[in-house]
Amino acid sequence: MNQAVQLVNITRDLSGKWMIPILLNVESSGGRFTPLKNALQIAPSRLSDNLIVMCTAGLIQQQSPFERNHPLLPEYKLTEKGLFMKEAALVLSHSEEQLNKGFLAGKAWNWPVLIALYYEYHEFNSIRRLLDKPTPRIISTRLNQLHNQELVEKELISKPRPKFNYLLSKEARPILQMTNQNLSGLFI
Template sequence: MSTLARLVHLRWNVPVIAELHRGRGGRFVNLVHGLGVSRESLRRTIAFLEADGLVQRNPGYGHPLRPEYLLTDAGARLGEPAVALTDLLRELDATDVGLRKWSLPILTGLGDRPRRFSELGNSLPGTTNRALTLALKDLEAAGLVTRTVTTDYPPATLYGATPPATRVAQAAERLRMPE
């Protein structure tokens, strides 16, 4: 699984990194209310990010309102790209579809030219045909992907990125996890 696909495996990973970067850390309850995420989803997300070495519990003592969670050095490198991506998705009104599991890997996989379904699927190890189909339909409905059926025989279906999707893909490319 690519590092980008791993990072967006959970829907809230990127927004949590962005919020921790904006606030130079954060408290659990503030993240729940600020992001509108359920407590259980945030628990899973924090555990995932801690296991990947991107977030850590604040080891310090002090004021009771000090941040509970901080970005590690590796997480801090993703902070600014995460903020840029979440802001861009909000600007395009595509946050919901843009942060689904396969959306960003598909948009980066499309690149600068239209691709066939099978070609796109082969470039995304770990995805299933059903997941790819559903993600492409959602992205098309959001205006981020175009679907064209050729007049060749046999007809082929090509998927391409729209100009806003190209901007999202460029922002997502900056979000590659450190190896």
């Protein structure tokens, strides 16, 4: 699997409103449900749903009653894969601070689109083939939103027939380069 595909998959897996906040806070809350819920200010049902998804994905595991501080209260801990994804989440969080455009990972496909552009997938169809799963409408929506946030530039190509090429903005490119280096460094 080439590096662009690996980074697209990692950033896709970290997408969503709660994935990164849960990964970054599960250890500091002692892995306990209520302190985690309170730290994130999340509804219990939403946290429960996200923890189930994360358990299924192998990012966290629910500890057995014998491993817990209190046998009746659920506790979670990061798996090896979860620790890796936590490091990736830290990289994305740091990059988002530098970009200063809000919580980009909160919406699915923002980061995968940015990674695709960093790896010079400039045409809509090449981005679509790399990302594989999202609908054309989602990709188009994300490209337009990222363009409105001044992270992506559109370039109209008129020949042989009109189309847009998408490029990272001059301000976003060095930050994405650093993001790429830091995420790639996690594989070593």
